[in-house]
Amino acid sequence: MIKKQIINSAKKIGIEKVGFTRDAVVALFPYYVNEQGGNISAYARSLDYHIIAEEKLNILAKELEKLGASETLVHVDKGMHDDRKAAYLAGLGFFGQNGMLICAEYGSYFFIGQIIHDLELEPDEPQEMDCLQCGRCERECPAKALRGGKVDAEKCVSAISQKRGGLTAEEMLLIKKGGLCWGCDVCQKVCPHNRGLQTTAMPEFLTDRIDALSLDDLKDLSNSEFKKKYGRYAFSWRGKNVLIRNLQILSSVAEENNEKE
Numbered sequence: 001m002i003k004k005q006i007i008n009s010a011k012k013i014g015i016e017k018v019g020f021t022r023d024a025v026v027a028l029f030p031y032y033v034n035e036q037g038g039n040i041s042a043y044a045r046s047l048d049y050h051i052i053a054e055e056k057l058n059i060l061a062k063e064l065e066k067l068g069a070s071e072t073l074v075h076v077d078k079g080m081h082d083d084r085k086a087a088y089l090a091g092l093g094f095f096g097q098n099g100m101l102i103c104a105e106y107g108s109y110f111f112i113g114q115i116i117h118d119l120e121l122e123p124d125e126p127q128e129m130d131c132l133q134c135g136r137c138e139r140e141c142p143a144k145a146l147r148g149g150k151v152d153a154e155k156c157v158s159a160i161s162q163k164r165g166g167l168t169a170e171e172m173l174l175i176k177k178g179g180l181c182w183g184c185d186v187c188q189k190v191c192p193h194n195r196g197l198q199t200t201a202m203p204e205f206l207t208d209r210i211d212a213l214s215l216d217d218l219k220d221l222s223n224s225e226f227k228k229k230y231g232r233y234a235f236s237w238r239g240k241n242v243l244i245r246n247l248q249i250l251s252s253v254a255e256e257n258n259e260k261e
């Protein structure tokens with residue numbers, strides 16, 4: 001009964017899918033948009049998901065308090081909480097060979113948020129559905145960072161694209177192979193579970209989108225101008241120099257290609 005009320009409240013604030021573990025309400029935030037091209041990872045093209053998901057979960061947390069929770073804690077992407085495991089345990093998806101949590105409706109293109117609470121709720125059952133285990137993500141990963149469903153966080157191109165400072169020649173090559181100035185989508189793009197997806201119904205992810213950055217966009221901006229212009233996007237948290245470095249690496253590919261022509 002209480003679970004139904006929580007699911008209905010979630011729907012009213014635009015959260016389509018929630019599930020329950022013993023101590024958390026876990027919510028999915030789909031962000032897929034059918035777009036071609038661009039040089040920013042799909043997850044970072046809209047306004048920052050942390051802000052959008054936290055805002056909604058804070059409203060839902062108030063509802064939990066009305067239902068008797070004496071304390072609630074909202075978490076979106078906080079290091080010490082394993083969001084994917086929580087969503088799996090809450091019956092919201094299954095693990096892919098690429099380490100991503102996947103569900104039938106959104107593929108792997110969703111964010112996960114949680115509300116930790118002290119209400120006594122029956123946990124949901126994990127899904128029986130499973131990854132097709134086709135191996136495409138492992139084979140196509142530019143860094144060969146995937147093995148047996150585990151991501152080597154040191155090797156993953158997404159992590160390299162977010163590193164501060166200089167990169168090794170090998171890391172630069174991986175940025176070139178990934179082709180993005182922020183993040184990496186290869187293991188999701190090749191995944192058959194991500195075929196034929198619907199564009200997200202969340203309007204928050206459809207406005208103010210930026211699909212690409214260029215050196216010209218960034219090179220003359222002061223740090224505060226950069227923050228003002230791009231501070232609401234998830235690609236901005238490491239500052240502009242990381243993006244400029246990645247764009248320089250990518251533009252050296254463009255130059256090499258021009259020379260060949």
Ligand code: B12
Nearest residue numbers: 077078081082083100101111112151153156158159183184
């Ligand atoms: C650090 C981090 C990264 C690092 C390291 C990733 C890693 N280790 O997997 C880097 C920068 C590389 C990264 C990249 C990306 N990330 Co990230 N990342 C995180 C973060 C903050 C912590 C992940 C972590 O280190 N967990 C701890 C380690 C031990 O967990 P793990 O490696 O996943 O393995 C555990 C579980 O997966 C589980 N598990 C694995 N298989 C199975 C099977 C069963 C049956 C069970 C029960 C459990 C289980 O057990 C493992 C041990 O506990 C989470 C948010 C969070 N707080 O959870 C987001 C998160 C995982 N990232 C997310 C996203 C979107 C991405 C990117 C797609 C972004 C991009 N496009 O560039 C890529 C995807 C790369 C990939 N293939 O995983 C989403 C994933 C959503 C989803 N649908 O799965 C999350 C959940 C953020 C969010 N709240 O939405 N990320």
